[in-house]
Amino acid sequence: VNGQAHKLALRTWGRKRFPLPSVALASGKGGVGKTSLSCSLAVSFARQGRRVLLLDLDLGLANVDMVLGLAPRATVADLLTGECSLDECLVRGPEGILVLPAASGAAELAAASLGDRNRLLECLADAGERADVIVADLGAGVAHGVLELVALADLALIVTTPEPTAFTDAYALAKLLLQRDRRVAERIKLVVNRSASHDESVSVAHRLARVARQFLGFELETVGHVPEDPAAARGVLRRQAFAVAEPDAKASRAVARLARELASRLGLGSGLSAPVLGVEA
Ligand SMILES: Nc1ncnc2c1ncn2[C@@H]1O[C@H](COP(=O)(O)OP(=O)(O)O)[C@@H](O)[C@H]1O
Numbered sequence: 535v536n537g538q539a540h541k542l543a544l545r546t547w548g549r550k551r552f553p554l555p556s557v558a559l560a561s562g563k564g565g566v567g568k569t570s571l572s573c574s575l576a577v578s579f580a581r582q583g584r585r586v587l588l589l590d591l592d593l594g595l596a597n598v599d600m601v602l603g604l605a606p607r608a609t610v611a612d613l614l615t616g617e618c619s620l621d622e623c624l625v626r627g628p629e630g631i632l633v634l635p636a637a638s639g640a641a642e643l644a645a646a647s648l649g650d651r652n653r654l655l656e657c658l659a660d661a662g663e664r665a666d667v668i669v670a671d672l673g674a675g676v677a678h679g680v681l682e683l684v685a686l687a688d689l690a691l692i693v694t695t696p697e698p699t700a701f702t703d704a705y706a707l708a709k710l711l712l713q714r715d716r717r718v719a720e721r722i723k724l725v726v727n728r729s730a731s732h733d734e735s736v737s738v739a740h741r742l743a744r745v746a747r748q749f750l751g752f753e754l755e756t757v758g759h760v761p762e763d764p765a766a767a768r769g770v771l772r773r774q775a776f777a778v779a780e781p782d783a784k785a786s787r788a789v790a791r792l793a794r795e796l797a798s799r800l801g802l803g804s805g806l807s808a809p810v811l812g813v814e815a
């Protein structure tokens with residue numbers, strides 16, 4: 535990106551949005567469960583009667599298709615280059631969710647210049663005909679490309695685990711987002727994953743909220759607590775999201791609660807277009 539375009543990109547950062555109510559899952563540290571949660575969250579939204587578009591926007595390690603056991607025909611890279619149309623790239627996943635698979639090491643996206651971000655939005659412009667809500671799985675870290683994508687979502691969920699390194703990196707990500715533009719503050723929310731108990735999860739959330747308040751002057755609200763659950767690891771082995779393989783597992787129930795919480799914050803209403811299967815009370 536040249537200097538001028540870069541300045542423009544920074545100026546408009548945080549104003550452009552996905553064309554639908556949207557959540558993005560980001561994290562400072564890798565391996566905290568973004569992809570697992572994205573897939574199960576997408577499935578939960580679908581069970582609650584929403585049409586879901588799950589975007590795999592992990593620039594480095596694409597694996598939504600792995601977690602869901604899908605065989606992608608085309609990827610977001612083909613979409614961005616104009617090789618394929620949106621419909622040609624989308625694959626149906628469990629509960630009828632639509633998935634836009636990523637290419638591992640998608641260089642086109644990794645560049646993530648203003649042009650790419652606009653191009654992505656352009657390609658998704660009529661996504662509203664196919665879906666009610668977007669779930670975007672992002673790569674870990676604070677690379678420019680990730681920050682660009684986070685800001686496109688109505689709710690940017692920072693995922694952390696109780697591990698000190700994940701905690702520290704979650705804080706670093708929040709700080710960088712705020713430094714870019716304080717107006718994103720109210721869109722940044724926390725999700726604590728893999729805690730041994732609800733108490734531990736709440737205490738992690740409180741600690742992170744305390745440092746955010748003290749050093750960033752910002753109220754970091756927690757929207758979900760997902761416990762450590764062996765169902766998550768079993769799901770990966772079976773190439774099924776845990777919410778699909780074991781809908782009654784603790785983690786699945788927690789993600790279903792998270793989906794309801796997010797739906798209400800996104801103003802998605804009560805989810806009237808319920809699918810035939812798997813309707814949740
Ligand atoms: N709630 C959970 N309980 C147990 N294991 C989990 C949980 N969430 C994720 N995992 C495991 O953590 C690992 C990393 O998850 P993944 O979703 O790939 O993380 P990320 O996308 O953030 O890199 C996977 O092996 C997954 O099974």
Ligand SMILES: [Mg+2]
Nearest residue numbers: 568569592597
């Ligand atoms: Mg991932």
